[in-house]
Amino acid sequence: MDFLASIDMSPLFISLKTAIIATVVAFFGGIACARWAMKLKPLSKSILDGILNLPLVLPPTVAGFLLLLLFSLKRPLGIYLWEHYQFKVVLSWPGCVLAATVVAFPLMYRNARAAFEQVDVNYIYAGRTLGLSEWTIFRKVVVPVAGPGIASGTILTFARALGEYGATSMLAGNILGKTRTMAVAIAAEVSAQNYDVAGFWVVVLVAIAFVFIFAINIITMHGISKVQRW
């Protein structure tokens, strides 16, 4: 118990807070982009797709580098935000959120798009000929029908945001109580030779990740109840 009491729990709450906000942003942004992609012609769709999926294939440090380039306090956008709004992304909690959002976004977008592509176009046609507005069709038919895919995308996004390290440490740094998330804490504790504290955070992250993967399976199985075992 002494060991647990000795650990500063702030990384857990910073991680959760960051992941929740990043997931909310990626949820709406990803769905909106997926919906947009469905209306595009193949060529423009591929281009949009490529851009939105980049963070998935590049190392997060690349995202961190590009975000630094944009938001550094020595750069125009960073200077502007600081001078006019006293708002800074670098070495601050908003940096955690931004890094996690950018890195986790493709998971939301890809899953939402795949779910939308599975929706029978005749449902949309039927909605139109029945006189329903595009927004009503989207809200009442497309999203519910694509529900399981969107749900699993949301969970994956949350899990990814929760575990984000590379871009976060570059952009937001490692300030205990402000920007030190669980993933950042593991690296910091290991380099300080505190293997048991690092191990504690590893156990917490693994446990959370397992619960989430389990939840995805339950949701998607529920969605496709006719899945056969083979």
Added chain:
Amino acid sequence: MAISVELHKKFKGFQMDVAFEHEGGSLGILGGSGMGKSMTLKMIAGLVKPDSGKVVVDGRTVYDSAAKIDMPARERHIGYLFQQYALFPNMTVAENIGIAMKKSGDEKKKEIDRLLEQFALQNLGGRMPSELSGGQQQRVALARILASEPQMLLLDEPFSALDSFLKEQLLEDMIRQLSDYAGDVIMVSHSRDEIYQFCDRLLILDQGRVIVSGDTKDIFDEPGYREAARLTGCKNITEARKIFENTIEVPKWHCSLEMDEPVSDDIHAVGIRAHYIEVLTEKPEDMKNVVNAAVENVSELPFEWYCFFRVPNGERIWWKVAKVGEHGAAKYLPAKGDHVYLRMPPQSIILLK
């Protein structure tokens, strides 16, 4: 109630140029698969945009490429019954029917109940579409469309997703349920039986063009074109040419046929329906309009015989004869190898362009 349609659209290796007008009652569109039937309906409904053309429904121009009018589907008030019905799988039957209703509150509930009753779905309002049979799904789809109060109805292969033994009953039901529907109905099908039963008027599509249009029964009697004859179910079609005023030569049947009336010059083919052929086992004295043939194959169906004759060095001819009950068995039961004489009655011969 009237509709006038002119549509042009280019596809890969396929050009559609469909034009027709229709006033009152039900119109059938018959055509082989991939000949542009469903596409025609989708363009009328505004689901697919044509390259050019004009669609006017009851005096309302819903599409006109020249005047740059292209009303979105939801404003056209054209009901569309999809092949697989496209019921929203996340809603109950009642919710599906209610979704497009313009009424609200108690009035809406009453109207939903009325439609459920009209379509014999009283106890199914709370079910999900996946829990319904194909026929029930079709009725829900139709009720949902009527709830949206469309000015006309498009039925896209409405019976193709159903078991064949259900079709006839459902067709009867649909004719009854739509009998007090005031708007025009256009039905697309590849089934001549459905079209014949359901539609007063008919047009036949081939290669993206209307090749024949008119009164359904007239077209079945006189299809006029090869493809139209084939689609109306004529099994025996072969090339032919006029040799005398009243006579045509049919090379692949090795015979000439004498008609009761003068034959027009542009006849290139003849057809005869499989059950109109008279089959004789003895060589008749009068060999007029008689084709020599041998029985090549016989196949038995529940209520009739299907028989393929082969003209020596020529084409195959189909013949169909009812089995009739034990008391009045068919006069002649073909056996493989029999030599027969096929008389083609002039009034049953269909001349084709």
